[in-house]
Amino acid sequence: MKSYKKELWFNTKNRLEFINITHEVEDAVRQSEIKEGFCLVNAMHITSSVFINDDEGGLHKDFAQWLEQNIPHDPKLYKHNLTGETNADAHLKRQFMGREVVVAVTSGKLDFGPWEQVFYGEFDGRRKKRVLIKIIGE
Amino acid sequence: MKSYKKELWFNTKNRLEFINITHEVEDAVRQSEIKEGFCLVNAMHITSSVFINDDEGGLHKDFAQWLEQNIPHDPKLYKHNLTGETNADAHLKRQFMGREVVVAVTSGKLDFGPWEQVFYGEFDGRRKKRVLIKIIGE
Amino acid sequence: MKSYKKELWFNTKNRLEFINITHEVEDAVRQSEIKEGFCLVNAMHITSSVFINDDEGGLHKDFAQWLEQNIPHDPKLYKHNLTGETNADAHLKRQFMGREVVVAVTSGKLDFGPWEQVFYGEFDGRRKKRVLIKIIGE
Numbered sequence: 001m002k003s004y005k006k007e008l009w010f011n012t013k014n015r016l017e018f019i020n021i022t023h024e025v026e027d028a029v030r031q032s033e034i035k036e037g038f039c040l041v042n043a044m045h046i047t048s049s050v051f052i053n054d055d056e057g058g059l060h061k062d063f064a065q066w067l068e069q070n071i072p073h074d075p076k077l078y079k080h081n082l083t084g085e086t087n088a089d090a091h092l093k094r095q096f097m098g099r100e101v102v103v104a105v106t107s108g109k110l111d112f113g114p115w116e117q118v119f120y121g122e123f124d125g126r127r128k129k130r131v132l133i134k135i136i137g138e
Numbered sequence: 139m140k141s142y143k144k145e146l147w148f149n150t151k152n153r154l155e156f157i158n159i160t161h162e163v164e165d166a167v168r169q170s171e172i173k174e175g176f177c178l179v180n181a182m183h184i185t186s187s188v189f190i191n192d193d194e195g196g197l198h199k200d201f202a203q204w205l206e207q208n209i210p211h212d213p214k215l216y217k218h219n220l221t222g223e224t225n226a227d228a229h230l231k232r233q234f235m236g237r238e239v240v241v242a243v244t245s246g247k248l249d250f251g252p253w254e255q256v257f258y259g260e261f262d263g264r265r266k267k268r269v270l271i272k273i274i275g276e
Numbered sequence: 277m278k279s280y281k282k283e284l285w286f287n288t289k290n291r292l293e294f295i296n297i298t299h300e301v302e303d304a305v306r307q308s309e310i311k312e313g314f315c316l317v318n319a320m321h322i323t324s325s326v327f328i329n330d331d332e333g334g335l336h337k338d339f340a341q342w343l344e345q346n347i348p349h350d351p352k353l354y355k356h357n358l359t360g361e362t363n364a365d366a367h368l369k370r371q372f373m374g375r376e377v378v379v380a381v382t383s384g385k386l387d388f389g390p391w392e393q394v395f396y397g398e399f400d401g402r403r404k405k406r407v408l409i410k411i412i413g414e
Binding site for chain 1: 176178183184208219230232233236240268272
């Protein structure tokens with residue numbers, strides 16, 4: 001069994017951002033030289049997400065709007081923010097969007113359906129944060 | 139390390155449907171001849187889900203009702219639908235229900251608790267769509 | 277390829293509880309003697325979750341409050357409860373919080389960012405329930 005690890009770094013300008021990282025994950029699979037296995041991609045921070053969905057700007061605005069309407073940022077709403085934080089909403093938004101994805105690797109490639117793209121989702125940005133890519137297989 | 143791959147196809151009559159695929163996943167584990175490992179089951183489309191929950195019809199209606207009340211279908215609510223689509227809600231519903239499950243394989247079987255069943259969740263049906271089963275181990 | 281399995285047991289006093297199980301998962305990784313691989317941690321019951329987030333009591337109250345406001349317990353709201361159950365909300369809460377996490381194992385340790393902690397989330401407690409830890413790798 002082989003394994004391969006890579007970290008990606010982000011520092012978003014906005015509090016909430018979605019970044020397409022599909023090419024970076026594909027590069028990691030190539031570099032791993034693993035032909036059959038699993039590729040794990042996860043946020044290493046608890047106020048961000050990795051998820052698979054569509055690369056369409058209108059949809060990303062819909063995601064942002066749903067999240068803000070259903071899990072509003074307003075720091076006064078949350079007990080977590082009594083600690084001095086202002087990001088309780090980001091911890092909850094990440095639960096909705098998910099921490100990680102596991103993707104099959106088949107014949108040396110991400111085994112994707114027609115529209116699957118991997119995104120980093122940031123909900124409390126404007127500082128350096130990381131994503132982990134780990135691939136195991138043969 | 140061994141690996142095994144299988145695809146399942148669906149074409150639901152309704153926009154929203156939940157289909158129990160536990161037997162198909164169990165069959166794939168048997169065919170793989172893998173005794174110890176991981177079994178990944180994921181939707182290959184971004185408007186559907188694979189999830190693990192209870193096989194009880196009333197509960198499935200509760201899922202459908204919660205999803206419709208909290209993420210309504212109404213195409214006018216979403217910017218994604220300015221592209222001509224009508225399924226922005228399906229992209230969001232799939233984030234709530236999840237894209238994939240990873241199940242342990244132990245002694246050649248899905249290592250499940252007493253009530254765990256695997257479901258395909260469709261939120262924008264009435265066309266052909268796929269689920270991927272990939273198993274790695276020994 | 278090596279594999280290792282362990283089960284954890286819980287019997288919470290309250291219907292809703294969050295329990296930090298990071299040490300138990302770290303112990304399992306050590307006992308497995310696996311240096312590079314994946315660690316799956318999943319609830320074996322369909323009214324509970326395993327998730328990764330922050331170990332801060334105020335935030336856990338925020339999680340509980342959001343879940344109760346958006347997925348209320350009131351048994352009269354759900355068709356599932358016509359079967360005699362009272363836990364339809366717990367099945368839905370677990371979809372929001374997630375069933376499982378997959379964590380990379382690197383150099384014999386959980387490959388975590390600075391604040392990642394693993395939690396068992398119970399939404400229908402007061403009876404014996406299990407979590408599965410399965411590790412594969414080399």
